[in-house]
Amino acid sequence: MSDTGTDPTDQFEQPDDDGPRVEFYGGRGMSALPIGIFIVWAIVQTALWRIGDTGGLIVGILIGLIAGMFFVRGNWQSYANTIFEGMTQPVAVTAIVAWLWAGMFAQLLQDGGFVGGLVWLADTVGVGAALFPAITFVLAAVFTTGIGTGYGATVAFVGLFFPAGVLLGANPVLLFGAILSGAIFGDNLAPVSDTTIVSAVTQDADIGGVVASRFKYVIVAAIVAFLGYVAAGGAMTGLDVSAEAQAIFLEGSEAIGLIHIVSMLAVIGAAIAGRHIVEAISWGIVIAIAFNLVFGLASLGDMVMFNAPSDAPLAEPLESLPILTVVDNPDSVGVTGSLMTGVSGFLELSILVLLIIGAAQIMIRGGAFQVLLEWSIENLATNVRNAELTMVGSAALINAIITINTAAEVAIGPYISKIGERFNLNGYRRANILDGQTAALGYIFPWSGGVLAGFSAMQNLPGEYDWFEQSMVVTPIDVVPFVFQGWLLVAVFVLAALTGFGREYVIDRESEEVARV
Amino acid sequence: MSFFETYLKGWQFRANRPSLEVGSEIDVFVAESNGTSGTVYIGDTELVVDGAGAETVEKQVRVRVTEFDETTASGRGELLEVVGESSYSG
Numbered sequence: 001m002s003d004t005g006t007d008p009t010d011q012f013e014q015p016d017d018d019g020p021r022v023e024f025y026g027g028r029g030m031s032a033l034p035i036g037i038f039i040v041w042a043i044v045q046t047a048l049w050r051i052g053d054t055g056g057l058i059v060g061i062l063i064g065l066i067a068g069m070f071f072v073r074g075n076w077q078s079y080a081n082t083i084f085e086g087m088t089q090p091v092a093v094t095a096i097v098a099w100l101w102a103g104m105f106a107q108l109l110q111d112g113g114f115v116g117g118l119v120w121l122a123d124t125v126g127v128g129a130a131l132f133p134a135i136t137f138v139l140a141a142v143f144t145t146g147i148g149t150g151y152g153a154t155v156a157f158v159g160l161f162f163p164a165g166v167l168l169g170a171n172p173v174l175l176f177g178a179i180l181s182g183a184i185f186g187d188n189l190a191p192v193s194d195t196t197i198v199s200a201v202t203q204d205a206d207i208g209g210v211v212a213s214r215f216k217y218v219i220v221a222a223i224v225a226f227l228g229y230v231a232a233g234g235a236m237t238g239l240d241v242s243a244e245a246q247a248i249f250l251e252g253s254e255a256i257g258l259i260h261i262v263s264m265l266a267v268i269g270a271a272i273a274g275r276h277i278v279e280a281i282s283w284g285i286v287i288a289i290a291f292n293l294v295f296g297l298a299s300l301g302d303m304v305m306f307n308a309p310s311d312a313p314l315a316e317p318l319e320s321l322p323i324l325t326v327v328d329n330p331d332s333v334g335v336t337g338s339l340m341t342g343v344s345g346f347l348e349l350s351i352l353v354l355l356i357i358g359a360a361q362i363m364i365r366g367g368a369f370q371v372l373l374e375w376s377i378e379n380l381a382t383n384v385r386n387a388e389l390t391m392v393g394s395a396a397l398i399n400a401i402i403t404i405n406t407a408a409e410v411a412i413g414p415y416i417s418k419i420g421e422r423f424n425l426n427g428y429r430r431a432n433i434l435d436g437q438t439a440a441l442g443y444i445f446p447w448s449g450g451v452l453a454g455f456s457a458m459q460n461l462p463g464e465y466d467w468f469e470q471s472m473v474v475t476p477i478d479v480v481p482f483v484f485q486g487w488l489l490v491a492v493f494v495l496a497a498l499t500g501f502g503r504e505y506v507i508d509r510e511s512e513e514v515a516r517v
Numbered sequence: 518m519s520f521f522e523t524y525l526k527g528w529q530f531r532a533n534r535p536s537l538e539v540g541s542e543i544d545v546f547v548a549e550s551n552g553t554s555g556t557v558y559i560g561d562t563e564l565v566v567d568g569a570g571a572e573t574v575e576k577q578v579r580v581r582v583t584e585f586d587e588t589t590a591s592g593r594g595e596l597l598e599v600v601g602e603s604s605y606s607g
């Protein structure tokens with residue numbers, strides 16, 4: 001997706017025919033040790049100890065990379081060089097650039113009252129307790145589709161829609177499931193979603209075409225999920241909350257925030273029209289900043305603010321600037337605001353993904369990937385139906401294991417490409433199978449990034465509202481069966497593999513050049 | 518392809534064994550080779566490509582279909598040129 005002449009076909013390197021470049025004591029399988037250590041670390045940290053800290057995962061992959069080095073046969077320099085080779089792959093940089101742009105855009109919309117506008121709309125239309133989860137699912141889906149980050153949407157919706165729904169009498173577990181389902185929908189479909197981008201780039205497909213071609217799977221799952229939330233919303237009772245606090249429902253919810261639908265549509269329209277993702281989101285950012293300023297939704301200082309110490313040479317003389325504040329507390333020194341918050345949310349994930357790709361490259365150059373592929377192709381992917389089921393199963397498994405679903409997608413992407421190309425499945429079909437499982441499994445299990453993000457946001461609610469008791473917080477394991485969109489999306493792809501629904505071969509249609517987007 | 522056509526494309530159940538037209542030229546990935554001819558799988562349809570040596574494995578090649586049997590979903594073709602790489606290849 002770069003305009004700098006990068007060939008998108010060179011996303012991942014494969015060992016040359018003359019054998020693996022990095023040899024390991026214990027055979028080719030040992031090159032999977034760094035990734036293996038990381039996966040065990042991720043399971044222990046996030047599943048067993050429930051610590052959803054991306055920084056901790058960075059340490060896990062670093063230790064994996066260091067441990068792997070001791071098993072290298074011969075020159076260790078080739079091992080180190082391979083890590084660099086992996087980290088400088090276009091796939092990583094492409095995703096990171098998109099995250100930074102999308103992160104700024106998402107935060108501008110959130111700080112510009114977009115979610116508040118959606119709350120206002122739901123209230124104006126008159127949504128009751130039974131329908132609230134279903135409507136929340138739709139709104140979370142629309143929101144996530146616009147901003148592209150399911151984690152951000154989950155946090156925003158748990159902060160705003162969750163207490164409102166609980167107050168209205170909606171079942172909290174179902175409501176949390178509906179929010180996660182909406183996040184899955186958007187994470188899967190949004191052109192600016194990190195997982196959409198990675199799925200397209202690793203399968204050599206243009207993002208606009210990927211979004212259009214996956215619509216059929218997403219919408220089939222979403223219609224059934226919506227009906228599920230309508231039915232379950234009527235059947236599952238809510239908690240007994242005193243009615244007197246219901247006034248908070250509309251607090252901070254103003255119709256004007258809906259103006260950001262225009263910012264959102266600008267990005268979606270530009271991306272689908274084939275504009276470069278950086279250009280598309282930049283237009284969204286410019287429009288969002290203009291709307292925030294013109295309509296008074298957020299000030300310049302809300303969007304970017306320099307907090308300088310009083311002894312800085314030009315701090316006090318320029319204090320009248322709307323983007324400068326002189327602070328006395330040394331801990332308050334720094335740059336804040338929507339743009340900064342939006343970028344900083346992706347910094348740790350960016351580093352983590354670079355290192356995982358470095359470790360994946362070790363696995364590729366060391367031959368473990370080849371061993372895995374040969375085994376799968378020989379034993380599982382024996383015909384096109386089994387190949388697609390293998391793609392669904394392996395993508396789902398890796399994403400169920402690794403907390404950060406984008407990272408899992410980056411690791412499994414080349415593998416999906418390899419199996420799919422063997423049967424000449426086109427880039428769209430491969431990207432859709434890959435991202436369907438990535439989006440779904442990233443929001444189902446208790447250690448999934450999306451669930452952890454929502455659960456963390458929910459922990460703040462008892463402190464924010466007097467009526468919100470600790471017992472109203474949903475335990476992550478309870479929500480697992482109610483993430484309808486996630487389960488249905490996996491089911492749709494299993495059925496699609498079995499029946500051939502939506503299948504396209506390269507002879508039917510080739511995905512367009514990825515650099516277009 | 519118009520905006521709406523891209524959304525409507527693929528709403529169908531595609532066969533495991535797609536048919537090929539004799540004389541047509543197709544761009545496909547070569548799965549394996551015995552050194553002198555390569556094997557291409559398009560779903561479960563099998564096409565033997567004369568002239569596709571080991572160097573074409575996992576590359577995208579242009580093939581002219583010379584024979585095709587609907588009942589066995591298998592055929593032969595001749596290699597015209599290498600047109601692309603795998604999205605995962607060196």
